[in-house]
Amino acid sequence: MSNNASPALKIAMAYHEAWKNHDHASAMKVVADDVVSETPFGLIEGGAALHKSETEFAGMLKGATMVAAFGDDKTALLMYYTDTHPAPHVLSAKYFTVENGKITAIKALFDKSVFGAR
Amino acid sequence: MSNNASPALKIAMAYHEAWKNHDHASAMKVVADDVVSETPFGLIEGGAALHKSETEFAGMLKGATMVAAFGDDKTALLMYYTDTHPAPHVLSAKYFTVENGKITAIKALFDKSVFGAR
Numbered sequence: 001m002s003n004n005a006s007p008a009l010k011i012a013m014a015y016h017e018a019w020k021n022h023d024h025a026s027a028m029k030v031v032a033d034d035v036v037s038e039t040p041f042g043l044i045e046g047g048a049a050l051h052k053s054e055t056e057f058a059g060m061l062k063g064a065t066m067v068a069a070f071g072d073d074k075t076a077l078l079m080y081y082t083d084t085h086p087a088p089h090v091l092s093a094k095y096f097t098v099e100n101g102k103i104t105a106i107k108a109l110f111d112k113s114v115f116g117a118r
Numbered sequence: 119m120s121n122n123a124s125p126a127l128k129i130a131m132a133y134h135e136a137w138k139n140h141d142h143a144s145a146m147k148v149v150a151d152d153v154v155s156e157t158p159f160g161l162i163e164g165g166a167a168l169h170k171s172e173t174e175f176a177g178m179l180k181g182a183t184m185v186a187a188f189g190d191d192k193t194a195l196l197m198y199y200t201d202t203h204p205a206p207h208v209l210s211a212k213y214f215t216v217e218n219g220k221i222t223a224i225k226a227l228f229d230k231s232v233f234g235a236r
Contacts, residue, residue, distance in 0.1 A: 038209070040229045040231070067213060067225065068188075068193055068195045068213055070186075070188030070189075070190075070195055071188075072188075075186055077186045077188055077195055077197055077211075079195055079211060079213050079225065079227070091156070091225060091227050092227075093195075093197060093211040093227055095185060095186055095197050107185065107197065107209060109197070109209050109210075109211055109227055109228070109229070110227070110229070111158045111227070111228065111229050111230050111231070112229050112231050113158070113229070113230050113231040
């Protein structure tokens with residue numbers, strides 16, 4: 001299900017695995033300071049803001065199960081189920097842009113209505 | 119952004135292009151009769167049900183802009199923005215399972231709260 005030769009996928013998976021393991025400090029090692037993350041709750045600009053948001057989310061994160069992982073030289077696309085305390089089995093996708101070994105942009109996608117948000 | 123050698127991606131793109139062009143009858147040519155589609159609004163079981171659902175959706179579909187498209191032998195993963203009449207620029211992803219040249223499963227993902235649903 002993956003392109004093992006993709007350098008961007010390797011970086012994206014390092015981010016994902018650290019995120020999944022509630023270790024967003026390690027995830028940040030592969031994130032550029034000026035990262036821009038597009039999420040269903042709005043734009044998150046900068047590494048510090050992303051780290052704060054994901055650290056808060058870790059409190060409800062129980063785990064994740066990969067559906068598909070693809071990548072090429074500069075981009076990677078993951079789909080997975082996120083298990084959270086309020087909602088189990090939330091289908092999710094993330095698209096990563098990678099430059100010089102760091103994630104510079106993320107498009108994060110899930111149905112935020114499962115969290116009661118609209 | 120794509121793996122042109124992927125047979126599943128070729129099928130997924132044929133579906134996507136026909137869907138985008140409001141021609142879901144053509145899209146159905148690459149869909150198995152027993153397709154199962156997982157969507158934010160629930161499970162859609164069978165080709166006839168999928169065709170009905172997507173034909174109804176076509177009434178609000180204005181277009182789509184691809185973000186990323188990947189595939190391997192049996193699966194493909196697309197991310198794109200869907201432009202609809204009620205909501206422009208809706209980030210969307212679809213994961214396709216392809217067997218014997220036909221789509222047998224779809225996981226469709228978008229934030230349904232942008233359509234006022236929850």
